[in-house]
Amino acid sequence: MRIIAATCLALSLFAAPAVAGDYTSGSLTIENPWTRAMPPGAKVGGGFMVITNSGDAADTLVALKTPRADRGEIHEMTMAEGVMKMRELEAGLEVPAGGSVELKPGSYHVMFMGVTDGFKEGETIEGTLVFQNAGEVPIAFTVGPVGGKMAPMKHD
Numbered sequence: 001m002r003i004i005a006a007t008c009l010a011l012s013l014f015a016a017p018a019v020a021g022d023y024t025s026g027s028l029t030i031e032n033p034w035t036r037a038m039p040p041g042a043k044v045g046g047g048f049m050v051i052t053n054s055g056d057a058a059d060t061l062v063a064l065k066t067p068r069a070d071r072g073e074i075h076e077m078t079m080a081e082g083v084m085k086m087r088e089l090e091a092g093l094e095v096p097a098g099g100s101v102e103l104k105p106g107s108y109h110v111m112f113m114g115v116t117d118g119f120k121e122g123e124t125i126e127g128t129l130v131f132q133n134a135g136e137v138p139i140a141f142t143v144g145p146v147g148g149k150m151a152p153m154k155h156d
């Protein structure tokens with residue numbers, strides 16, 4: 001595993017955003033963006049990652065751009081009276097100063113809307129996160145198995 005981890009690190013240093021891994025922009029770090037393989041015919045998918053802000057001002061994730069979907073949205077999933085509900089966060093998702101936000105299944109996530117070419121396990125999906133202060137940060141999502149609940153690749 002050490003060789004694989006070292007290779008991932010080298011690739012992410014020299015070839016970002018072509019491969020998944022960790023990304024930094026100013027005081028923001030985006031860890032291991034991932035998504036799931038899509039069953040045939042599926043048109044939407046969720047994207048997950050951990051965003052950490054080491055700066056002294058809050059920043060806000062306001063958009064996801066990707067060539068693989070008609071549009072990206074930022075969503076929150078909550079349980080209300082036993083029913084999972086998803087809603088778009090129209091003002092974006094705040095990443096507090098000196099804190100982090102976890103985008104994960106059943107919680108905050110980015111959403112790929114209107115996907116025509118379904119994601120396949122093992123491929124990477126290029127995208128750009130847009131932050132209010134930090135601006136555009138290109139990343140790539142690793143695609144895990146259909147229905148996966150955890151990030152498919154760990155670097156530590």
Ligand SMILES: [Cu+2]
Pocket residue numbers: 046075076086087109110111
């Ligand atoms: Cu959603």
